[in-house]
Amino acid sequence: MTIVFYTASAVAIIATILMLTRANAVHALLDLIVSLLAVAVIFFVLGAPFVAALEVIIYAGAIMVLFVFVVMLLNLGEPATRAERALLRPSMWIVPSVFAAILLAEFIWLLVSGDVPPSAVAGIEAKETGMALFGQYLIGVELASMLLLGGLVAAYHLGWRKVPQTEATHVSHP
Amino acid sequence: MLSMIRTIWYVFLHMFHRRVTVQYPDEQPYLAPRYRGRIILSRDPDGGERCVACYLCAAACPVDCIALQATEDSTGRRYPEFFRINFSRCIFCGFCEEACPTYAIQLTPDFEMSEYQRPNLVYEKEDLLISGPGKYPGYNFWRVSGVQIGGKDKGEAENEGRPVDLHSLLP
Amino acid sequence: MTSPYPIVTMIVILAAALTLAAGLIWVERRLLALWQDRYGPNRVGPFGLLQVLADMIKIFFKEDWIPPFADKAVFIVAPAVILVTVLMSFAVVPFAPGIIISDLNVGLLFVLGMSSLGVYSVVLAGWASENKYALLGGVRAAAQMMSYEVFMGLALMGVVLLAGSFNLTSIVTAQRHVWFVVPQFIGFVLFLIAGVAETRRLPFDLPEAESELIAGFHSEYSGMKFGMFFVGEYLGVILISCLITILFFGGWLGPVLPPIVWFLIKMMFFICFFILLRAALPRPRFDQLMSWGWKVMLPLALANLLVTGAVALVWSS
Numbered sequence: 001m002t003i004v005f006y007t008a009s010a011v012a013i014i015a016t017i018l019m020l021t022r023a024n025a026v027h028a029l030l031d032l033i034v035s036l037l038a039v040a041v042i043f044f045v046l047g048a049p050f051v052a053a054l055e056v057i058i059y060a061g062a063i064m065v066l067f068v069f070v071v072m073l074l075n076l077g078e079p080a081t082r083a084e085r086a087l088l089r090p091s092m093w094i095v096p097s098v099f100a101a102i103l104l105a106e107f108i109w110l111l112v113s114g115d116v117p118p119s120a121v122a123g124i125e126a127k128e129t130g131m132a133l134f135g136q137y138l139i140g141v142e143l144a145s146m147l148l149l150g151g152l153v154a155a156y157h158l159g160w161r162k163v164p165q166t167e168a169t170h171v172s173h174p
Numbered sequence: 175m176l177s178m179i180r181t182i183w184y185v186f187l188h189m190f191h192r193r194v195t196v197q198y199p200d201e202q203p204y205l206a207p208r209y210r211g212r213i214i215l216s217r218d219p220d221g222g223e224r225c226v227a228c229y230l231c232a233a234a235c236p237v238d239c240i241a242l243q244a245t246e247d248s249t250g251r252r253y254p255e256f257f258r259i260n261f262s263r264c265i266f267c268g269f270c271e272e273a274c275p276t277y278a279i280q281l282t283p284d285f286e287m288s289e290y291q292r293p294n295l296v297y298e299k300e301d302l303l304i305s306g307p308g309k310y311p312g313y314n315f316w317r318v319s320g321v322q323i324g325g326k327d328k329g330e331a332e333n334e335g336r337p338v339d340l341h342s343l344l345p
Numbered sequence: 346m347t348s349p350y351p352i353v354t355m356i357v358i359l360a361a362a363l364t365l366a367a368g369l370i371w372v373e374r375r376l377l378a379l380w381q382d383r384y385g386p387n388r389v390g391p392f393g394l395l396q397v398l399a400d401m402i403k404i405f406f407k408e409d410w411i412p413p414f415a416d417k418a419v420f421i422v423a424p425a426v427i428l429v430t431v432l433m434s435f436a437v438v439p440f441a442p443g444i445i446i447s448d449l450n451v452g453l454l455f456v457l458g459m460s461s462l463g464v465y466s467v468v469l470a471g472w473a474s475e476n477k478y479a480l481l482g483g484v485r486a487a488a489q490m491m492s493y494e495v496f497m498g499l500a501l502m503g504v505v506l507l508a509g510s511f512n513l514t515s516i517v518t519a520q521r522h523v524w525f526v527v528p529q530f531i532g533f534v535l536f537l538i539a540g541v542a543e544t545r546r547l548p549f550d551l552p553e554a555e556s557e558l559i560a561g562f563h564s565e566y567s568g569m570k571f572g573m574f575f576v577g578e579y580l581g582v583i584l585i586s587c588l589i590t591i592l593f594f595g596g597w598l599g600p601v602l603p604p605i606v607w608f609l610i611k612m613m614f615f616i617c618f619f620i621l622l623r624a625a626l627p628r629p630r631f632d633q634l635m636s637w638g639w640k641v642m643l644p645l646a647l648a649n650l651l652v653t654g655a656v657a658l659v660w661s662s
Binding site (some may be wrong): 024026027030033037049050052053056057059060061062065067068069072073125126 | 416417419449450451454455457458461462464465468469471472480484485487488490491494498511528
Binding site for chain 3 (some may be wrong): 184195
C-alpha cells in the first residue's frame with residue numbers, strides 16, 4: 001500500500017508540473033486529469049473509496065469534461081499556443097515559485113518535526129460520509145446547495161434568449 | 175413514446191417473415207426470356223451472319239459502346255469487318271436490339287460477365303457471334319429483302335415478283 | 346466472495362469479454378438482417394461465424410495512418426482510453442458467486458466513474474483529428490454523454506436505496522425475493538435509455554451520425570485504432586447489459602440452471618434488445634435529444650428517487 005501511495009503521489013506531482021508547463025490548453029487539461037486520477041487513487045489507498053469514486057465521477061468525469069468541451073469549442077489553435085508560450089517566461093515563475101517554496105518548507109518542517117497526524121486506517125463508507133454531511137455539516141451542505149441553485153438560476157437567466165420579433169416570425173397561414 | 179414501442183414490436187415480428195434475399199450463387203434467380211443481359215450477334219438459319227452493318231445499333235446506343243466497320247464481300251452482301259462491344263460501358267438498355275432491322279443483335283438472359291481486367295470486357299465479333307438464329311428461328315433477312323447477293327438474284331426473294339424487263343415494249 | 350485465483354479469473358473474464366465483443370459484431374449483423382428480412386453474413390465458415398475472423402485479419406493489415414495535421418500523442422491515446430475504461434469496469438462486475446475480479450464496496454460508483462471517463466476517448470479523438478466533422482462529433486458526444494450520465498446515476502440511486510449498498514454483489518443478493526425491475530420500473534427504463542445514449546448506440550449515435558458527420562469523431566481513424574473504437578463500443582454494450590442484469594433483473598439468481606448460465610441468458614437478452622432498438626428506431630435530432638434528456642428524463646429520475654426514498658422511509662419505520 002505504501003508503494004502504491006508514493007507512486008500515485010509521484011504521478012500526481014509530475015502530472016501537475018507538466019500541466020503547469022504545457023503551452024497547449026488541451027494537453028494541460030489532460031495532465032490535470034491524470035493528476036486528479038492520481039489523487040483519487042491516493043484517497044482510495046487512504047481508506048476513503050467513496051470520496052475516491054466521487055473524485056473520479058465529479059472532478060475527472062464531469063468538470064474536466066466541461067473544461068475540455070469549452071476549450072474545444074474555442075478552437076484556440078496555433079496563435080493561442082504561441083501567446084501561452086510567451087507567457088511561460090522564467091520571470092513569470094518567480095512569484096508562484098516563492099509561494100510553492102514556502103509551502104514546501106512548511107511541509108518539510110512538519111515531516112521533520114514528526115507532528116504528522118496518523119492517516120485514517122479504517123475505511124470510511126458511503127453511509128458514514130452521508131451521515132456526516134447531513135448531520136454535523138448540514139449547514140455547509142445547505143449553503144453549498146443554495147450557492148449552486150443561485151448559479152443555476154443565473155445560468156438559466158443568462159442563457160435565456162428572447163426570440164426577436166422579426167418579420168419572419170409573422171408568417172400568415174392561408 | 176407509444177408509437178416507438180409499437181415500432182419496436184413490429185420490427186420484432188419481422189423475425190417470422192420470409193427473407194427476401196435470393197442466395198444467388200447457390201440459388202439462381204429466374205430470368206425472363208426477354209431479360210436484357212449479355213449482347214450477342216445471331217446468324218441466319220443458313221449459317222450466314224445476319225448483321226448487315228447498317229450502324230443503326232451504334233447510332234441508337236446511348237453510351238456509345240458499339241463500334242463497327244461495314245464492308246462488302248465480292249457478291250455485294252454487306253457485313254461488319256469488325257464488331258466490337260465494350261461491356262464495361264454497356265448499360266443493357268436494349269435500344270440496339272430495337273433499332274436492329276435484321277434481328278441480328280439480341281440481348282440474352284445472362285449477366286455473369288465479371289472480369290478481373292477491364293480490357294477483357296471488350297468483346298470482338300468472334301466473341302459475340304453465336305451459331306444459331308437466337309429468338310427468331312425462321313427469319314432470314316436476305317431471303318426477304320430485294321437486294322441482289324451471291325446465290326440470290328433480283329426477284330428471287332420470298333413474296334417478290336420478277337423484275338420488270340424495261341426493254342420489252344409489252345405492258 | 347472474491348475468487349481464489351484472481352489472476353485466472355482476470356484472464357478468463359478479459360478473454361471472454363473480448364471474444365464476446367468480437368462475436369457481437371457477427372450477432373449484430375445476423376440479427377439486424379433477421380429483422381430486416383435478410384440473411385447477413387453467412388458465407389465465411391459455418392453460419393458466417395468466421396466473418397469476424399476475416400474482418401479482424403483485414404483490420405490488422407490495414408494501413409495505420411495518422412493524419413499529418415493531427416495532434417499525434419492525443420490521437421494515439423484516445424482509442425486506448427475507451428478500451429481501458431470499459432475493461433476496467435468489468436473488474437467489479439459479479440458474473441456469478443466467485444466469478445468476480447474485485448468485489449469493491451463502491452462497485453457501482455466505480456462503474457459510473459469509469460463510464461464518465463470514457464467520454465474523454467470520444468472527445469479527445471474528435472479534437473485531435475483536427476477535422477471539423479470529427480470535432481463536431483466530439484462536441485456532440487461530450488454534450489450527450491455528460492447529460493445522460495447525470496440521470497443515469499440518479500436512476501440507479503433508487504436501486505441503491507432499496508439494496509442499501511453500492512456493492513454489486515449485495516445488490517444482487519438483495520433481489521432474492523423480487524427483482525428490482527418491479528419496484529424500480531421507471532428507474533429501469535431511464536437506465537436503459539441512458540445506457541443506449543452512453544454507449545452511443547443507435548438511435549443515439551449522433552456523435553457518429555453517418556448522414557451528417559461522415560463517421561463523426563473517428564472519421565480520421567483507420568486500422569486497429571478504428572478497431573479499438575469498434576470493440577470499445579461493443580464492450581460498452583456488453584457492460585450496460587451486464588449492469589441491467591445485475592441491477593434490475595437479479596443477476597445470476599434463477600432456478601435449476603447454474604448461476605453463470607442465468608447471467609449469460611439475461612445478458613444476451615438485453616444485448617439482443619439493444620440490437621432490436623437499432624433495427625427499429627430512427628435517430629432523433631440533436632436538440633430533441635438534449636431537451637428530452639434534461640426536460641423529461643432528469644425530472645423523472647429525480648421524482649423516482651424522491652418517491653423511492655419516501656416509500657423506503659415509511660417502510661422501514
